[in-house]
Amino acid sequence: MQVLRSISELDRLRGPIFTAIGVFDGVHLGHQAVISTSARHARQAGGTPVVVTFDPHPAKVLRPQDAPHLITATAHKISLIRELDVGHLLVIPFDREFAATSAEDFVRQLVEHARPLRQICVGHEWSFGRNRAGNLRLLQRLGRECNFEVIGIKPVAVKGIVVSSTAIRGAIKQGDFPKAAEMLGREYTILGTVKRGAQLGRKLGFPTANISAHSEQFPPNGVYAAEAKLNGFVFRGVANLGCRPTISSGQPERLLELHLFDLDKEIYGEDVEVRFLRYLRPEQKFANLAELAAQIRRDVQQVREESLTALAARQLPRLDHGG
Numbered sequence: 245m246q247v248l249r250s251i252s253e254l255d256r257l258r259g260p261i262f263t264a265i266g267v268f269d270g271v272h273l274g275h276q277a278v279i280s281t282s283a284r285h286a287r288q289a290g291g292t293p294v295v296v297t298f299d300p301h302p303a304k305v306l307r308p309q310d311a312p313h314l315i316t317a318t319a320h321k322i323s324l325i326r327e328l329d330v331g332h333l334l335v336i337p338f339d340r341e342f343a344a345t346s347a348e349d350f351v352r353q354l355v356e357h358a359r360p361l362r363q364i365c366v367g368h369e370w371s372f373g374r375n376r377a378g379n380l381r382l383l384q385r386l387g388r389e390c391n392f393e394v395i396g397i398k399p400v401a402v403k404g405i406v407v408s409s410t411a412i413r414g415a416i417k418q419g420d421f422p423k424a425a426e427m428l429g430r431e432y433t434i435l436g437t438v439k440r441g442a443q444l445g446r447k448l449g450f451p452t453a454n455i456s457a458h459s460e461q462f463p464p465n466g467v468y469a470a471e472a473k474l475n476g477f478v479f480r481g482v483a484n485l486g487c488r489p490t491i492s493s494g495q496p497e498r499l500l501e502l503h504l505f506d507l508d509k510e511i512y513g514e515d516v517e518v519r520f521l522r523y524l525r526p527e528q529k530f531a532n533l534a535e536l537a538a539q540i541r542r543d544v545q546q547v548r549e550e551s552l553t554a555l556a557a558r559q560l561p562r563l564d565h566g567g
Contacts (some may be wrong), residue, residue, distance in 0.1 A: 347374065468485065
């Protein structure tokens, strides 16, 4: 997938251009409906599909004090869109200057550089441009003037609940991973970068990777059975999410620490995609480091045994019962 960083780079692409536009935080089922519809129409017309999104999330610029945690930061979002088999992604830098662009000027820039712009596909209630003045009605008017088609995708619902980034974020915050997965259309994961820590885990006999999660939404604090994808390989392990009360005082930042089984190399600076498999127990304060190490040992043993049991179950031969 080719990633473009400015609207003017659309000049390079073969027309006609079909765009799917949105913030796409989470790349959930509703977002996938917008993207897949645009891509399908492009294929049918022999055109070029382009997903258009923004970095950072507009709320981070327009109302930073109230900006929500993200389901997917930009690097994660790009990775997920790449999996949708879209050939081109335009990531527009969102800053104060771009935020001042009127909705009409934004669309006319697309028209100028997409040669020609054949279609814009968005969520039915998407708003954009200065003061969020742009909407489906404005797009339809400009479409008639500039000869492009506008598609508004209606909300997607799962079990009667409209799929939205807000609803998914709430499910993650409560630790309801099945509900989040239903609306995402995939398992909930966090993409983070391994950073160097105090290496206390190594001293306790359980080296951990400290994950910087780029402002993504965390589930509740606690200890989890987890799975991590690293350079195409998947490792099982134990994740601790919280403030490390045994060794920290005051109100330190929440940290995600990951002990991966059978990993014996340094991974500082590597990107890791973390999936929370099961909540094991709440985070707790121990009287000393020896007690903490003993509990970690029990957590690791429990998850290893569960992993072996699950592996054995998958490898059992299938029994066919005849009548």
